[in-house]
Amino acid sequence: MVRAVRLKRIARQPKSELYPPGHIKIVQALRSLLMEKEFNAITWSDIAQTAGVNEGLIYKYFKDKRNLLHKVLEAYFKEYLAKLENDLKGIDGALNKLRKLIWSIINASNEDRVFAKIIFLEVRNFPGYFESQSYRLVKDYAKKIKELIEEGIRTGEIRNDISPWHLRQVILGSIEHLCLPGVIFNQEIDPDTLTEELCKMLFTNIGTHRN
Amino acid sequence: MVRAVRLKRIARQPKSELYPPGHIKIVQALRSLLMEKEFNAITWSDIAQTAGVNEGLIYKYFKDKRNLLHKVLEAYFKEYLAKLENDLKGIDGALNKLRKLIWSIINASNEDRVFAKIIFLEVRNFPGYFESQSYRLVKDYAKKIKELIEEGIRTGEIRNDISPWHLRQVILGSIEHLCLPGVIFNQEIDPDTLTEELCKMLFTNIGTHRN
Amino acid sequence: MVRAVRLKRIARQPKSELYPPGHIKIVQALRSLLMEKEFNAITWSDIAQTAGVNEGLIYKYFKDKRNLLHKVLEAYFKEYLAKLENDLKGIDGALNKLRKLIWSIINASNEDRVFAKIIFLEVRNFPGYFESQSYRLVKDYAKKIKELIEEGIRTGEIRNDISPWHLRQVILGSIEHLCLPGVIFNQEIDPDTLTEELCKMLFTNIGTHRN
Amino acid sequence: MVRAVRLKRIARQPKSELYPPGHIKIVQALRSLLMEKEFNAITWSDIAQTAGVNEGLIYKYFKDKRNLLHKVLEAYFKEYLAKLENDLKGIDGALNKLRKLIWSIINASNEDRVFAKIIFLEVRNFPGYFESQSYRLVKDYAKKIKELIEEGIRTGEIRNDISPWHLRQVILGSIEHLCLPGVIFNQEIDPDTLTEELCKMLFTNIGTHRN
DNA sequence: TATGAATGAGGTTTCATTCAT
């Protein structure tokens, strides 16, 4: 009896719960510390204290601080990608999908400031990032955006003199700079307005239907 | 005679020569170190060694490492602004000016990788930056871009349903993300192509002549 | 049986034993260094070496050198107060108690030169001292002396035209200057003689019985 | 002619004016810095800045910081001694002289807080002080007090079972502790009250006329 | 006499990391 109950409980647990409690506390601690401080100003001892965990324990789970940061980003990103996949289901047309995707990133940046902070401000200046697992996720994701654009070009929704790579960069950069003031100065980020404004600038032009 | 020559020599001296040699060496040292390393991995002793100067001397001129970084950025930015002002002279029309401005930033990012690195990767994650003199320059500059856009709207070159603030952010973010791969992975950045691509995406649409 | 012994041993341990060994060694190290050097000439590395402990460890336990000094004083003072309380038990009359108290401080200054050095020479010139825990102990102690004097006035042992505050200062200052040459030049301090001389000057006069 | 004028001018100048201006400025600077800070927290560069003088110049005049401090004390003390000598003129009786002397020190401590700070708080913890010229002045002065007491004993004004050395220490220590709170916490010091209180406690008793 | 520039040496402080329990 007892055993059955146990198994059941474990089966129900979301994946992250499978990590030992110390591991979870440490990841949580970094997340919450990143709300107040920049990454470089956060020390192991900050993290251990916030996590309510011994400093030495961290070494059981993480190679170094950057490694931990990348793990945190990875977790965020996986969450985000799952949500996104769902969001895009049932949407027709490359432009519509792009619009939704834009809204989705901005929305995530608004709801998870730390996520945005990490991706916009903390990982890029560190070379090791580009060898990390989390960067691979980002790259895959970026690739998918490019493919979406190429799909749009094939279907004729997007002008065929547009370079997919350049457009992707323009979209990502625009989103970033539209969100950045909100992220840095803790101001409101309005996904609807920002998406609307950005698409107004890009889509009517990019699209072939009007030119 | 001698006296006249003297006056002339003093008058000719560029501004940077007014700093004591140690000061100049230190600034140069950080510039060159930033080519190889990220800012946080650079230590005082790195800088002092590279500059061929005593560590203690750095404190005579700079409060701390961030302060030095901001000073370096400031110097770059002033150089850049001077060049830009010249570049924009004699150009007619807001869109043409914007195009030139875009080219100008991309070009600067290409020629001065360190400049781009600092501005894209190193300063933004540090709160103190936003109180620095160099940030004030950046803000002034951003303001001017917005005014350029507003001018375009007034003259009818730019659609009047475009929000200047949002457009400015889109432009700056686009530039940044178009240059970023080049800056990070030390690849070529082609100002002409990038400018062309970006303007193609934005201008035909923003402009009123077609809608 | 074994268990009983254990409990007993733990119960007997003096409080200081509860600190980790490194902490104790550091405090001891400063105590012994103060015998030879003035506080300002003592460095962290002196302390660490003397304690046979890593320099960094000091920061685990003490905020800074002054903080450590105050902790050392605190320990001394607590020891002293405990002894004093015992010494005063069973003594009748405010003047007799004062005499015993005077003897007690002089005696402590003689036996613990470092204690006297700290209190007479090292803490007072540092403003932070007056916010420290150890200063609070000193103040409480000084207050008790004043109350003893007031008691003497109430009981008629001490002239009622004497200001308790001034008398307290006179007593403390006298003690200090009587001990100072001994403390500074490492000469003998004779508690009996000094107490006798001081009381001769003060008590016959302060007392009401003769005036 | 010129020479005569010169000599005259020099002769008229007060003694301190004979020092070069840099010297004077440096001494003044330390005096004024001691009002705000403890001696150990004052650096050469503080002093040079306050004096409006180059750091290197200090080495022309002073061996080290302590040496400078002792020079400052010396200057104060000489001023004080000159005043005191005048004050004591025409006063009859050892006790009256002592009373005046007590008043005089307390008064000086009130008017020149820095003087009191130096003597009560800053010099004693430094061994080198006891080899300094300024300490010699202090010792001479203390000796004179002892002689004054001995004179009082000889003339019968003071009880002959009083030890002059002990009484001198009691007087000096009492004065110090009566002034100390005022000096440390920048409170008012009232020479009249303090002198009155101290003498009330000591003199009626010490004197033979009543016993 | 006085200054600006620079230095050397060592003090202070921080932190990632290890290890026995």
Added chain:
DNA sequence: AATGAATGAAACCTCATTCAT
């Protein structure tokens, strides 16, 4: 799995001091 204690190395920083001018 987790902790408490301690360490080593290197960073940061300060300051007294010197020297050419």
